[in-house]
Amino acid sequence: MAIQKVLGLETEYGIIIRGSPDPNPIAASSALINAYVADLARKVAWDFEDETPGKDARGFAREDAMPPEVETHLVNAVLTNGARYYVDHAHPEYSTPECATPLSAVRYDKAGERILARSVEAAARILPPGQTIVVLKNNSDGKGNSYGTHENYLMDRSVPFARIVQYVMPHFISRQVYTGAGKVGTEASSTGGIDVTFQLTQRADFFEEEVGLETTLKRPIVNTRDEPHCDAQKYRRLHVIVGDANLSEVACFLKVGATALVLSMIEDDWFAKAGDRDYTLANPVQAMRRVSYDMSLHRPLELADGRTMSALEMQWEHFDLARKFTEERGFDSIGGGEGGQQLLDRWERVLTGLESDPMSLANQLDWVAKYRVVDGYRERHGLTWRDPKLAAMDLQYHDVRPEKSLYARVGMEKLLDEADIRTAMTEPPSDTRAYFRGRCLQRWPASIAAANWDSLVFDLGADPLRRVPMMEPLRGTAAHVDTLLEGVSSPAELLERLGS
């Protein structure tokens, strides 16, 4: 049976310093994260002072709640919600904590946007006058440079990798019809003679291989990075680099939810069992772009066996398979029935909308919302698609500052309560090992020397550093450790009880 698809999303944010004579994105990214951490420390100190005057040092201990990891010299913080917030290459990057359900992954991804927005505010207070940091949750600068949003899914190690490649690639290509964040124009050197004024996704222009290890050049549709951050005998972490960053909660929910279901089916060899449902494409790399360039959504793609099928038809096939799969096997692999049924219902509604009138999804999908507003503006002002105003609107759709974001103004449907997203900025999910990480960082920040995905390292003073391994992503939950944590008063006591 398919194992539970523990999930996480990593997002490299775009960053620009306006008004600086010599803008340096690495320095700006570091300033952003440091400003956030310092702001958090100040806020905590202030809160604490309110309750217990004279003990504000405790608040500054919070600053250590983001201890640097040892493997990098760049800024690298671990947050009390279990997430990582760091400088990667020349970008600020936020990785959600491990999440047990698709909706939880959306929640922590949205919390990341709020964290970046707060970082921008905090950095504004320390920047020289006239300078502003702008942060964008997108995947391209419009000039041929891309940066990634990576999805991660826990999989059973015993599943042959070739089977994953065979069945997940058609899904990655066809799911673009709802995962795309939209883009004005193209950055591909060749579009096969198609005049691309607007396309479904940010990323399709940048994929040149079918399978491979690269992430920064010659990007592959299926990435082979094999770094499970957990028990490598039992698990694989499928590292997915082919998706867009979504602002839309609906699109993000479908992106991770449908993919988690497809991967569950692959684990159970459901495509073969359902009558050899093989959608292998004749030319996957070309198909990736064809789908992204096809606003009609009905252009046929050639399959390896000679049939043709549009991306939308292919998604209907995947949906039908998933519905039958869950009727027989339930929703355990994506964290249970409530969210599972919500996912299937939404998947069906969105495919139905795409089929009849894509513009009816302008409040649900990023690419539709962006197209509607950019095209409306173009028509109103009689602009050509090459007008820089439209390119600027494209970028501004993704601005994390609520007062500047176009996404925030186009009336998008929400799946989550804002209060729950805010809570997720500092509180870990209760149902994965991120809970143990987050709670320990909240309680004993000064005693934690390092935090990694699969371990916590405690510094108790004189003794050598003590490592607590966390090799099981679904252990260390509130159900597992709350009683333990409540029963101890110091990290030394905790380690004694853990026997490590």
Added chain:
Amino acid sequence: MAEREQIKKQAPSRTEEVEEEEVPATSEKGEKLKAELDDLLDEIDEVLEENAEDFVRAYVQKGGQ
């Protein structure tokens, strides 16, 4: 390619919903949508970055994954 076998989707339960959606929007509904978009564009005009050309030109992101 058109001569090749086209795969038809096979979910009869969907048919009704699809047909419902295919009813063309009444002109009243169309006008309401257009008015909404007009309001939105008015609002957006006020928040658009000044000097779009400069904003777009200055935005360069190297070193991404």
